[in-house]
Amino acid sequence: MQIRVQEGPFDAGAELDAFSHGRHEVGAVVSFTGIVRDREGGLIRMEIEHYPGMTESAITAIAEDGQARWGLADLLVIHRHGALPLGQPIMMVATAAAHRRAAFEAAEYLMDYLKSRAPFWKKEVTRSGAHWVEATPEDEDALSRW
Template sequence: MKIRVQEAPFDAGAELDAFAHGRHEVGAVVSFTGIVRDRDGGLVHMQIEHYPGMTEKAITAIAETAKARWDLADLVVIHRFGTLPVGQPIMMVATAAPHRRAAFEAAEYLMDYLKSRAPFWKKEVTQAGEHWVEATPEDEDALSRW
């Protein structure tokens, strides 16, 4: 299990290749990479803040729950902080499991919980100003299935 919270950009393809390389004990590797998107055409960048130590501890707890719930060989979570321009990867989740269902479900669980429960504070800086990003009802509803 690898958890990284970092300011530096990462190469999702290289990370996935390294994660999957030599895994002969698994039948499935699932990954998701979140990208900073510009929904309304005015986003300049996203600013993400966190408390070091607290963030890693929270993400580790979410990841340990996933490993306990599904038959996973391994998982990786990478999440960035700092100033992220549009189009940059913001986070990545990858799971490896003997069977695809476990890999897919665990990856979805991780994504849903990271989006709603990981202690990050996100601010969108737009051409018109800036505002903090709040959790949406859809984000909260996604947790109800777990």
């Protein structure tokens, strides 16, 4: 299991290659990369804050739960913080399991948690000002199925 909270960018393709290289014990590797997007027009950047130590601990706890629930062979979570411009990867989840259903479900579980509950504070900086981003009702509904 790898959990990384980092300021700098990452290469999702290289991360996935390294994660899946030499895996002969699994039948499925699933990955998801979230990208900073402009939902309403005018976004300049996303600023993400967190408390070091607390964030990694919280993500590790949910990752351990996901690994146990779905019997994962391995998992990877990368989440960035700091100022992120449009189009930059913001986070990545990868799961490795014997079967695809477990890999997909575990990846969704981790993504839903990261979106709604992981201790990150996100601010959108736009041409007209800045505002904090809250979890949406859709995010909460997605998390409630677990």
